Amino acid sequence: MEYTILILLLPFLSFLALGLGGKWMSHRIAGTIGTAVLGVVVLLSYITAWLYFSAPRLADGTYETLVPYNITWLPFTSSLSIDMGILLDPISVMMLIVISTVSFMVHLYSFGYMKGERGFQRYYAFLSLFTMSMLGLVVATNIFQMYLFWELVGVSSYLLIGFYYTKPAAIAASKKAFIVTRFADLGFLIGILVYGYYAGTYTFHPAEMAILKGGAAMIPLALGLMFIGGAGKSAMFPLHIWLPDAMEGPTPVSALIHAATMVVAGVYLVARMFPLFIEYAPSVLHLVAYVGAFTAFYAASVACVQSDIKRVLAFSTISQIGFMMVALGVCTSMNPHEGGLGYMASMFHLFTHAMFKALLFLGAGSIIHAVHSNEMSAMGGLRKYMPITHITFLIACLAIAGIPPFSGFFSKDEILTACFQFSPAMGWIMTAIAAMTAFYMFRLYYGIFWSGSQPGIAMGQESANNESHSHTPHESPLTMTIPLMFLALVTVVAGFIPFGVFFFKQKTAYEIHLDWKVAGTSIAIAVISIAIATYMYASSHHPLANALARRFHGLWKAAYHRFYIDEVYQFITHRIIFGCISRPIAWWDRHVVDGFFNFLAWSANVTSEEIRGLQSGRIQQYTFVFLLGTLALILLLLL
Numbered sequence: 001m002e003y004t005i006l007i008l009l010l011p012f013l014s015f016l017a018l019g020l021g022g023k024w025m026s027h028r029i030a031g032t033i034g035t036a037v038l039g040v041v042v043l044l045s046y047i048t049a050w051l052y053f054s055a056p057r058l059a060d061g062t063y064e065t066l067v068p069y070n071i072t073w074l075p076f077t078s079s080l081s082i083d084m085g086i087l088l089d090p091i092s093v094m095m096l097i098v099i100s101t102v103s104f105m106v107h108l109y110s111f112g113y114m115k116g117e118r119g120f121q122r123y124y125a126f127l128s129l130f131t132m133s134m135l136g137l138v139v140a141t142n143i144f145q146m147y148l149f150w151e152l153v154g155v156s157s158y159l160l161i162g163f164y165y166t167k168p169a170a171i172a173a174s175k176k177a178f179i180v181t182r183f184a185d186l187g188f189l190i191g192i193l194v195y196g197y198y199a200g201t202y203t204f205h206p207a208e209m210a211i212l213k214g215g216a217a218m219i220p221l222a223l224g225l226m227f228i229g230g231a232g233k234s235a236m237f238p239l240h241i242w243l244p245d246a247m248e249g250p251t252p253v254s255a256l257i258h259a260a261t262m263v264v265a266g267v268y269l270v271a272r273m274f275p276l277f278i279e280y281a282p283s284v285l286h287l288v289a290y291v292g293a294f295t296a297f298y299a300a301s302v303a304c305v306q307s308d309i310k311r312v313l314a315f316s317t318i319s320q321i322g323f324m325m326v327a328l329g330v331c332t333s334m335n336p337h338e339g340g341l342g343y344m345a346s347m348f349h350l351f352t353h354a355m356f357k358a359l360l361f362l363g364a365g366s367i368i369h370a371v372h373s374n375e376m377s378a379m380g381g382l383r384k385y386m387p388i389t390h391i392t393f394l395i396a397c398l399a400i401a402g403i404p405p406f407s408g409f410f411s412k413d414e415i416l417t418a419c420f421q422f423s424p425a426m427g428w429i430m431t432a433i434a435a436m437t438a439f440y441m442f443r444l445y446y447g448i449f450w451s452g453s454q455p456g457i458a459m460g461q462e463s464a465n466n467e468s469h470s471h472t473p474h475e476s477p478l479t480m481t482i483p484l485m486f487l488a489l490v491t492v493v494a495g496f497i498p499f500g501v502f503f504f505k506q507k508t509a510y511e512i513h514l515d516w517k518v519a520g521t522s523i524a525i526a527v528i529s530i531a532i533a534t535y536m537y538a539s540s541h542h543p544l545a546n547a548l549a550r551r552f553h554g555l556w557k558a559a560y561h562r563f564y565i566d567e568v569y570q571f572i573t574h575r576i577i578f579g580c581i582s583r584p585i586a587w588w589d590r591h592v593v594d595g596f597f598n599f600l601a602w603s604a605n606v607t608s609e610e611i612r613g614l615q616s617g618r619i620q621q622y623t624f625v626f627l628l629g630t631l632a633l634i635l636l637l638l639l
Contacts, residue, residue, distance in 0.1 A: 001051065001068040004086050004139070007044050007096065010037050011132035015125050022121030034124035035107040038100065038131065045100040052093050065089045070141055082202060085141040091271055091347055095138035098354045099261050101490075103131045105358065105483035106256040112479035113252055113365050123163060127256070130156035134261050138268060142202040143192050143226075146269070150188070150233070153265060154181050157257050161249040170248040177242040184232020184239050191225030194218055204272055206279050220281035223273060227266075227288060234266025234321045237295040241566055243318060247310040251365030254310060255358045263317055264350050267324045274328065274343060282332065289329025289422070293429055296322030298563070300436040304443070305549075305559045308374045309364050312444050313357070316400070319437065320353050326430060327415040330422035342418035349411035352494050356399040356408055359487035363393040366480050367448060370473040376447035380540070383449040385473040388481045390449050392488040397445045399491045401438035402526045407495035410514070413522055417515040431522055438526040442533035451540050 014037040022030050058064055070085030107127060114120055133152035140146035162174030192202070198215030199222075201208050211219070230236075235243040243263065247254055257263070270277065270288060277285040299318035306312045327346035366389045371378055383390040399408035412434060420427030475481065536545045549556045558564065614625075 001048060001066060001088065003044065004048055004088070005069050007041055007048070007100075008086075008132055008136050008139070010041055010044075011128045011135070013037070015128040015132060018121055018125035018128060022125055025121055027115070027120040030121040030124050031107075031111050034128055035104070035111070037128065038104040038107045041131070041135075042100045042104045045096040048088070049093050049097055052088055053090075063090050067141060082144045083141055084145055086139045087141040088139070091268070092138050094347060094351055095268060096135065098351055099131065099134050099138065102261060102354055102358045103127070103134075103256060105362070105487060106252045109255075109362050109365070109480050109483045110250075110252045112477040113369060114250060117250075119163065123160075123250070126156055126159045126163070127253075130160060130257065130262075134265070137265060143195065143204065143273075144202045146272070147185075147188065147192055150229070150265065151185065153233075153262055154178065154185065157246075157262055160253045160257060161246045163249055163253065167248065169245075173242075173245040173248040177246050180239055180242040181232045185229050187225045188229020188232075191222045191227075191229070194225065195222035198222065204276070206275055216280060219276065220284050223277055223281045224284045224287075226273065227270065227284065230266030230269040231291065232266070233269075234263050234325070235295075235318050236266065236291055236322070236325065237298055238565065240295065240299070240318050241562075241569060244311050244314045244562070247308075247314050251310065251361060251368060254313070255361035255365070261354070263321055264324070264354065267321060267328070267346065267350055270325065270328050271343065271347060274331075278331065285329050285331065287329070289326045289426070292322040292325030292329055293426065293433075294322075295319070296326065296430070296433045297436075300433050300440065302559050302562050303440040304436065305556055307376050309367065309376060309379075309444060309448065310361075310374055312440065313360050313364060316360075316437070316441065317357060319433065320349070320357065320400070323412065323415050323430065323433075324349055324353075326426070327418055330418050330426060332422075341421055342415065345411065345414035345418050349408075349415055352399070352407035352411040352491070355487050355494060356396040356406075356491045359392060359396040359484060359491060360400070362480070362484055362487070363389050363396065366476040366484065367393075369476055369480070376444070379448045380451050381449070382473055386475045388475055388484060392484040393449070394445065395488045395491055397441045400441055401530060402434055402522055403438075403530075404523065405492070405495060407491050407493075409519075409523070410495035413514055413519045416522055417518045420515070420518055427518070431518075431525060434522055435525040435529045438529035439533050442530045443537050446533065446537040450538050451542070 014034055018025070018030055018034060025033075052063065052066070055064070066088040067085055068088065070083050072081050073084045074082040076082075107124070110123070110127070114123055117123065130153065133149050133156050136149035137146055137153060140149060158174050158178040161177055162170050164170040196202050198211060198218045200210035228239075232239040246257070249257075277288075296319045299315040299322065303312050303315035303319065306315065324346045327342035327349065329342070331342045366386065367379065367382065368374055370382070370386060370389075373379070395406065399406035402409045402412045404410075416427060416430055416434065419430045536542060561567070
């Protein structure tokens with residue numbers, strides 16, 4: 001499988017071609033190059049998956065780990081070096097499918113959505129860079145290689161979020177995302193260095209570790225620091241503040257970065273280091289579960305009251321990433337039958353979520369393309385005007401709500417089963433959050449496609465950009481609807497993959513362990529939640545919703561403003577760090593430190609002015625002074 005190096009090289013070459021020569025290309029040529037290259041990458045990824053999963057398993061029933069390409073990049077000692085290569089195992093091959101598929105759909109979708117945009121070529125260049133970075137991250141053979149591509153993902157996401165660089169909001173959002181994730185990545189880097197020093201390796205496997213004496217006690221610290229990096233990239237509380245603002249980027253970017261790929265990098269990191277967590281830091285793994293559970297609840301609470309459809313989906317993403325983290329954190333073993341059910345449940349939900357959340361974001365882009373607004377108040381009754389978008393969006397809503405037979409039902413209920421296996425309390429908490437998910441998603445669905453004073457957008461209504469639009473909404477072009485239909489098809493069938501032979505010659509790498517008591521309960525709760533959302537939001541008037549908002553106005557307002565977490569950060573940074581720490585330090589630096597050195601400079605200048613006559617260059621003066629000195633010494637000796 002040496003050809004797998006092309007999966008990284010092709011998007012990199014596309015980035016160079018579009019980035020350096022894009023200004024001499026037309027929009028059609030630039031888009032065709034970027035999309036065609038991703039098409040080849042998709043084909044190579046699917047061939048790799050077919051060959052890998054159709055190969056015979058090992059004696060213990062697992063798949064072989066392959067390293068088809070590897071070079072030593074930085075040799076430090078005979079036993080410690082940094083390699084660059086490609087690692088293929090079930091989760092990395094699965095991620096190749098996820099990233100290449102969603103990226104290809106986004107490239108194709110952007111043909112219609114970004115048509116006529118200034119910087120179209122630059123946009124496709126940045127997409128290629130991001131795709132290459134994410135692919136390099138998931139096939140990394142060691143933690144240091146992962147970190148390099150991790151930072152490239154951060155850079156490319158900064159460029160894509162700030163694509164509309166003339167908009168102050170986009171500039172602020174890109175800087176916010178970059179700065180927040182940089183603080184988290186500092187913890188990641190320190191964790192890597194601690195791990196490399198005490199473990200004697202940068203690989204992911206406990207069997208390859210040569211731990212220093214007493215070093216085993218430092219491995220949990222290293223893994224905890226690495227999780228901080230993952231929490232930043234995956235928008236875990238309290239490092240989540242960058243993700244909602246990142247919606248300022250183009251909507252296809254939101255689908256690619258903030259729904260299906262970049263935000264799951266933290267989940268992938270924990271999954272990749274999972275054997276180390278299990279063996280050396282199970283307490284840190286449980287901390288991951290608690291952080292994930294709180295994040296999922298917090299984000300679901302905020303999503304229930306948002307009016308911007310992209311922000312609803314952003315907080316939904318944060319909540320679903322919390323589900324994946326919880327699934328990993330509740331594991332106590334690698335064996336599914338011995339407390340390790342959550343590991344593969346998390347990976348399965350990562351796969352299914354990537355598809356239906358990308359579908360939701362691309363559907364939102366189709367709606368915004370027709371309505372020219374992100375606000376639900378500018379929508380309503382769009383099902384009559386956008387039938388394809390309506391049906392595909394509904395499929396995604398049913399999937400994320402956990403309604404069978406859609407894929408989200410199988411993956412989410414597998415997570416709930418793992419949670420109940422870990423603790424009944426954790427199981428019921430996550431079941432309640434799943435119910436909240438069904439509620440806010442159908443609140444969103446009805447607000448877009450059903451409710452409204454009249455069908456479609458209110459004629460002449462002001463959009464979020466203060467632009468008046470009086471046209472009739474219409475369905476998006478085929479370049480936008482074909483990706484919607486494809487992702488909807490995947491959302492329908494993906495949940496059945498674990499049940500048997502669909503794509504491979506033998507049973508797949510993942511076997512499902514549904515507990516029908518848990519599944520039945522979650523289905524019932526999801527149906528009740530959907531029914532409540534239907535009663536409250538399906539009509540054009542929302543008396544119950546408005547009454548509840550007035551009755552609990554304080555709670556509603558707090559949730560709408562994200563419980564003021566951003567304001568807390570602003571207060572801490574501006575009032576405390578800048579005002580109480582940085583400003584006094586700056587005053588001390590200007591007036592005391594600079595003043596002291598300015599005084600030294602002034603004293604030296606004045607002294608030099610006073611004594612400059614001693615170095616006049618006149619021989620007579622030097623002779624006169626020499627004689628006076630000599631006479632003074634003689635008199636001193638005589639006396």
